[in-house]
Amino acid sequence: MTLPVGFVVELDRHTRVIDGGRALLGGFPTRLLRLTPRARRLLVDRTLPVRDAASALLADRLLDTGMAHPVAGSLPLPADPRCTVVVPVRDRPRQLDRLLRSIGTDHPVIVVDDASRHPVAVAAVAARHGARLVALAVNLGPAGARNAGLRLVTTPYVVFADSDIVLDPDTVPTLLRHFADPRVAMAVPRITGLPAAATTWIERYENARSSLDLGAHPAPVRPGTPVSWASSACVVARVDALGDGFDARMTVGEDVDLCWRLFEAGRRVRYEPAVRAAHEHRVRVRDWFLRKAVYGTGAQPLAERHPEFIAPAVLAPWSTAFAAALLAQRRWSAPVAAAVLGVVTVRIARKLDGTRHPYRLAVRLTGNGALATLTQTSALLTRHWWPLTAVGCTVSRRMRRATAVAALADIALEYRRDRTPLDPLRYGVARRLDDLAYGAGVWLSALKGRSTTALRPRVTR
Template structure:
């Protein structure tokens, strides 16, 4: 199956066009693609419309590499009558009623799977009042297995899995369904933002700015070791034919990530589309908020068992790891050594950009971006994934204490300026560190219980030669 005529792809926001349109730089990992003359003229600005075999092959390349994204508004609509909504629920009848009221009436069917609620009668009453179909389970099996029970009753080509503590925004399903004009697309997910509350507290304000579920405002291809590595089962729309038996019923956490990665491994595409949104009711009490972060962290070990190549806390090229090591030792020669490393790396990139007229500015920019990315991952190691090690070594090492202090301050300043939360810097900084401690604690607890350090080990990878592969002829 191939992309249909009229399918439109737009160059990603982070993709740079150089040499008068002859060279595209973008994707993940970063690729430098040289376009043939016919391919250059096929673009209308930053958009490419599939019209023939050549533009179809180029569009496939842009999607596969992450250099381009589908333009949802230009894709043909799919009627909601081809969609079934599956909602797993355990109690929370009031939230369920709120969600059901937001589901479009045009969908084929709404299936509510009651995962052995203690308030089963209240849940059943809400389901009946909204004309939904109820599947009651006699024992609590978890959200993954509950979704699978609903999936087994789906008769439409598409299914939407929606958690009971969200509200659908108008047009959410319609936007996501348009993406399935791509025959290789298995799943699409919306942006998850906070549900407005009358009295937001500091936790709510922090979550509204930096929720674990909010993946940002840029459309993206979803796959391991990319800027968007997963999407949450808070809300997902999927092609039933690609799901098989669905989620791994043995997993109580991380089952959404596992399913996404299995679909990608099978050669399918998964997309994140922020033009579609749902609103999630964030936790507002400190204990339950931290408990949920800790719970998320425990899923890292389960994923490491199933996907050992994809679950590393950080992914760095060898030179990126060297830069972090040079920064950490904090010697007078550290900065000159980092500068020399940057020159060597940029020189290597220049050699691979022999077809570009002005390679050094491009190579310098790519090197600087790589250093910034490495620095951010270094902060994450010290403050989030390896914070227990940071604390223990900090007791004995002044160097470690200084590195952790600099990382903590720099991280908060960067995130505060980037996100502009409706929260003062001090409370934002406290929330940021509590978030890291809770999640990192969960990662370590899962690793200790599973007797495996796989989820804690960084991945050092070399840039593949394919990063400079040329785009298909056009």
Template sequence: MIPAPPGGRLPDGFAVALDPRTRRRDGGTTLLGGSPLRLVRLAPRAAELLATDRLVVADPAGAALAGRLLDAGLAHPDLPADPAPAGVTVVVPVRDRPEELARLLAALRADPATAPLPVVVVDDGSAVPVVAPAGVRVLRHPGARGPAAARNTGLAVATTELVAFLDSDCVPLPGWLGLLRPHLADPRVAVAGPRIVPLDGAARGWTSPYEAVAGALDMGPHPAPVRPMSAVPYLPSAALLVRRAALGDGFDEAMRVAEDVDLVWRLTAAGWRVRYEPAAAVAHEHPAPTTTWLRRRAFYGTGAALLAARHGPAVSPLVMAPETAATWALLVAGGRWGRPAGLALLGWTTARLARRLARPGEPVPAALAAGLVARGLAASGQALARSVTRHHWPLAAAVALASRRARRGVLAVAVGDALVGWWPHRGRIGPVRHGVARRLDDLAYGAGLWAGAVRARDARALLPVRPPR
């Protein structure tokens, strides 16, 4: 059971800065940004406090505004790193990885910031019991109970306020903990997570260049609040800094996959904040053989059904308003009369949004509304393409087998999605390798997703939902 967060506000001196992608309008009194995208009008007092793009908390009003900006994703903490983070226990779950464990422990000892910290290794039933160097506490499960249980065992013996979880196939980069530790100055932050990057010098396979730019554990280059149906919906448990008192019973030991997603979602549902900090980085040794990589991707997909049983629509692969879905259906398959109807629906949506955005006595912001609708349509188009090629590819394949026109459409979507995904990384990987690896990634994940849903006899992980209000 997750406890409720404390009622304390952000402390004085806590600073936040607007996300560089947040746009200021109307002389700085309106903010556009966040995830999901939102338009926020500042009250006069709030606009005065946020006279620049950086706000330092000095009173309850500033704390309340900073908290609202953080929760909306319009701003992020802007705090100096802690050069000597204290009050942290490092917990490492491991099973049958002696070389990787030795490499991780050596990295912790070599970093002046983590060398003094207590380290607990939880041996989850390794064939050869773990023998750790002096100063490292080892706890052993007689048989394998899974990573969630191993982390909970370490969590139970920690006596410090904070616990850093590190998987044995990780190597934290210098300064990682000092960049995460300041986030916990916010009394409502339960978890802060770093960016997971590829491990230099690790064995490489055919998919390694793709993993380097589109890793399943890499949440991207931008800091963010973490919550379902947002730009960063979860954090991988490969590396996490957690507030011990916030986790309650800890990870759900019945889950052998997606236990990290489940924990984050239970925390946010209880009112805690979870932060992603990409300036902090932990390297991870990704699977090198292509077959192993594909099995791992399919394994991740099976977790969606488990999440659906616990969190319902939060795990939906497609979040879309009915009018947006109708617009795309008319534009793509509406024929001679449907496409004009789709354009008319777009115009109606734009006019309705413009009326909602209008201020008394001011012109209706038609251009702003049109831009927002265009952005939403483009984002929903990408989501639909991902649905066709990833989450619902078995349905798309069945339709394509029955119709030549559908085959051409599915092929066009698959190629277009691959090109859109490759373009931001065009200097690091070729389009063919990226495109083939992306399709293999999607086929494996989608197969695991459907297998998990069939095994659970629960289709909720496959169903689209409306966006939350």
């Protein structure tokens, strides 16, 4: 499957053109891609239009490495862009009405009533908007309800939209353009909060820091990368790539499982933040906290299905030694940590041999790696391993100091990045509650499954 003529990719914001265009440095994990003289001429102002087999091969390579992303706005619609919208719902007629109004009448809609307690209200809303209603006698959960709708789809593409979503008019058409790449199986938009003013402080936090919001930059959805999964709150998918659809045995994490199964099958999943779907976030602290914990309980079912992808942190041997030295907080900690970074810098520079400034590039890459290590270590202390951290804090002054630094530094950095309309104190409280809830869910699922797979970091070269 090759990219068609007219397909356009643009280099990722972190991809660097070095040595006068003779090489590219970027992707995830970071790699050096040396370009032939012919390949250099194919790049025009950080974009690469596919004109022939050679440019298609290079563009495909850049997409695979995460060095570039499709320019969705410049891509054509599929030859047959017909799609069907499948909406799983249990009660919530008000939200369903709002969603169906945003969908309009351009696409057929299947509403799957997942054994509502008040089915008459759901049926009335579906009838008012001309949607086909499928009423389930037994509650199957979101995955099973979506699958029930999927089995009735006769169009080449399907849109899954949860009832608490509102679709922008250009969301589905833009996502459909990604299927000009024959390897793309699924495309997802950015999930944001509803445009109406937030009514509570926790809703303001969630609008800025929702678990469903994957950020402002396009990305491939792949395990082990910054965008390692995508929510099924709103997705557009190629029907023939989904097979039987979601794993109906999973009540949470079924969207992560689907993304990872598609990846294992050699398909691509694209995250496109240029278009959005608005989500009705929870406004009460208790409901919000419980939902975060529920997200965490998906860890063990995912660990059983994808043990190689579920690790809470992925560290290299050198970054493990670097983090351990700093956590020890001894007189020798800083010199040892500096020595580790020095050795890594030299090793990276040797791999960059042949470039103009190998040591300059190596210092930058080592610094990025050190920052990523500190970020992952902080998340382990305050999020994934917080029960162990709490025990450690009762007996170790060094642990208390490390935890305090990690928690406060995380709040300060993320508050500045998120620019949330919330004061720092309440933002900090919400941030720590977020981590406590999710971490509790992970530990509960691990205890239930009698396995530590979801809690163990992965050390890889």
